Amino acid sequence: MDELRGFLALTLIKATPLIFAALAGVVCERAGILNIALEGGLTAAAFTAVAVSFGTGSPLLGLAAGVLAGMALCALLGVAATRFHVDQIVAGTGLNLLAAGGTAFGLVVVFGQPGASPEVRALGTPGECVLIVAAFACAFLLQAVLDRTPWGLRLRACGENPQAVRSAGVDPRGMRVAATVVGGALAGLGGVFLSLGELDIYSDGMTAGRGFIALAAVIFGRWTPLGAAAAALAFGALSALQFVLQRAGVPSELMQALPYLAALAALTGIAGRARAPAADGVPMEG
Amino acid sequence: MLLTIAAAAMALAGANPLDGFAALLRGALGGTHQIGETLVATTSLLFPSLAVAFAFRAGLFNIGAEGQLVIGGLCAGLVGAALTVPGWIAIPLILFAGAFGGGAWGGIAGALRARFGGNEVIATLMLNIIAALLANYLVVGPLHAAGATGAETAGLPESSWLPILLPDTRLSIALLFGLALAGLLAFVFRRTVFGYALRAAGDAPEAAKRAGIDLPRTALLAMTLSGAIAGFGGATIVAGVLHRFNVALSPGYGFIAIAVALVGDLDPLWIVLAAFAFGILQSGSLTMQAFAHVPKDVVTFVEGLAILALATRRFVAPRGAAA
Numbered sequence: 001m002d003e004l005r006g007f008l009a010l011t012l013i014k015a016t017p018l019i020f021a022a023l024a025g026v027v028c029e030r031a032g033i034l035n036i037a038l039e040g041g042l043t044a045a046a047f048t049a050v051a052v053s054f055g056t057g058s059p060l061l062g063l064a065a066g067v068l069a070g071m072a073l074c075a076l077l078g079v080a081a082t083r084f085h086v087d088q089i090v091a092g093t094g095l096n097l098l099a100a101g102g103t104a105f106g107l108v109v110v111f112g113q114p115g116a117s118p119e120v121r122a123l124g125t126p127g128e129c130v131l132i133v134a135a136f137a138c139a140f141l142l143q144a145v146l147d148r149t150p151w152g153l154r155l156r157a158c159g160e161n162p163q164a165v166r167s168a169g170v171d172p173r174g175m176r177v178a179a180t181v182v183g184g185a186l187a188g189l190g191g192v193f194l195s196l197g198e199l200d201i202y203s204d205g206m207t208a209g210r211g212f213i214a215l216a217a218v219i220f221g222r223w224t225p226l227g228a229a230a231a232a233l234a235f236g237a238l239s240a241l242q243f244v245l246q247r248a249g250v251p252s253e254l255m256q257a258l259p260y261l262a263a264l265a266a267l268t269g270i271a272g273r274a275r276a277p278a279a280d281g282v283p284m285e286g
Numbered sequence: 287m288l289l290t291i292a293a294a295a296m297a298l299a300g301a302n303p304l305d306g307f308a309a310l311l312r313g314a315l316g317g318t319h320q321i322g323e324t325l326v327a328t329t330s331l332l333f334p335s336l337a338v339a340f341a342f343r344a345g346l347f348n349i350g351a352e353g354q355l356v357i358g359g360l361c362a363g364l365v366g367a368a369l370t371v372p373g374w375i376a377i378p379l380i381l382f383a384g385a386f387g388g389g390a391w392g393g394i395a396g397a398l399r400a401r402f403g404g405n406e407v408i409a410t411l412m413l414n415i416i417a418a419l420l421a422n423y424l425v426v427g428p429l430h431a432a433g434a435t436g437a438e439t440a441g442l443p444e445s446s447w448l449p450i451l452l453p454d455t456r457l458s459i460a461l462l463f464g465l466a467l468a469g470l471l472a473f474v475f476r477r478t479v480f481g482y483a484l485r486a487a488g489d490a491p492e493a494a495k496r497a498g499i500d501l502p503r504t505a506l507l508a509m510t511l512s513g514a515i516a517g518f519g520g521a522t523i524v525a526g527v528l529h530r531f532n533v534a535l536s537p538g539y540g541f542i543a544i545a546v547a548l549v550g551d552l553d554p555l556w557i558v559l560a561a562f563a564f565g566i567l568q569s570g571s572l573t574m575q576a577f578a579h580v581p582k583d584v585v586t587f588v589e590g591l592a593i594l595a596l597a598t599r600r601f602v603a604p605r606g607a608a609a
Contacts, residue, residue: 094597098590101590102583104583212411215408264416269402
């Protein structure tokens, strides 16, 4: 019984950053931005949160700063893709390198040591629980916003047919930037959870590809917030299961690879008639 | 502008930017050994960069050069350690194994794209991580070299090592292969029907289709060949530098390659120069860290900035000219 409770708790902890990041992916892709900089967003947020908590002694300020860092990084993608006509994939790759290099460099500048930060004041168990609940709440909230509000309708239209949105008198570029800002905030929450929720340090490479697993969850969830959150939860359970099965001799690499293999399988369409938004990743003219 | 930001970053780390740049250049070009290491880095970057550019020209995003490099290196390492035949037979087989492995890895993404219309960006991103996990599993587990401390396979016999080009350095003839490949690709793009079909598929897919170019087949071919180029690069690192496969084969060459390909404007010959410039950054950064106390990660940061800045310029400039 204790074993089961431990497994469920670990599932929630492992799933929460994935849910936040997957929701970020959904918002961006539904608006037409394929955000491969989610990984960088998580990294930037996780680092900034720890750095600010270290400097101010306040994990709440760290949380706020982390969210802002995620927003800033993803907004850069939105602005680059819509105002400067930079290809989304190229910009995303650049931002990921920027975040990886910037945080590794930042560790030395802020903490005077490479590799990992010292322990800082974290959000603690109550904060961790609040963020877990918030992740699920955000999934329902985002689903409602996309389905039932005019803003959600316009955002989805930007991902399907930006020209039509323009004809209706709304600037699709602004909507796409807005989507990356909202997505950045969500990714920021995921990053903060990793460093100040689950742990109390930042270490190099701690995001470990979660931004890419999130993209897989988006495909599996068929580009809906609830679907992506469910897929992220399943990937979180896989990740928790890894610790159980490793004792039984199953290679941990195989378990770690499952979400990515699942994403490849999803690309073949076996998960059903999953279809990306028509203008997902497609740059706009003019 | 990039230089200014790099200087600011160095100052932030408490170092004199001039000392930093001096250490960087000294570390990259300050002697035979340093030049050798810079050219080793250049070679290691050149192959994945050409791979990225090749797919790019066909309108495909190969974000997976990193994974193809790793799988190519893994295949080369396995074949190389198993072969005990003379070098002139073993070396071509090792390099072919690398190209084959990388090509197969790229081909998975190409097939998903060709057969199911699956997004090659997502596919190659996932394949990168699967490659790293697979290599890690094999090299730490079943294929771990007896007695080795690191995560690596058994070594290649000395007869299978690539001949050294510059005495007293680690620079092998792989550099010549890279230069030859760049020349070959430049010729293919400019002078052959195949190169024309690739560029047409990339620049104007609708028109290419009407002209009778089989787009799915082109996508499969382009991704496979792109992967083979990256995989060949992985094999040259194994046969020329490490003399075994190690999971730390690549410090992100496959991602930096995207910056190199953009800086080189997707032109194979300019990419050679761009790879050299990035090779200086790569090999000089360690000296910079050691002597000017600037963390080497500044280089990664600057590379990320370079991608953003260059991509911006590349796509904005023609518009500015038209306006």
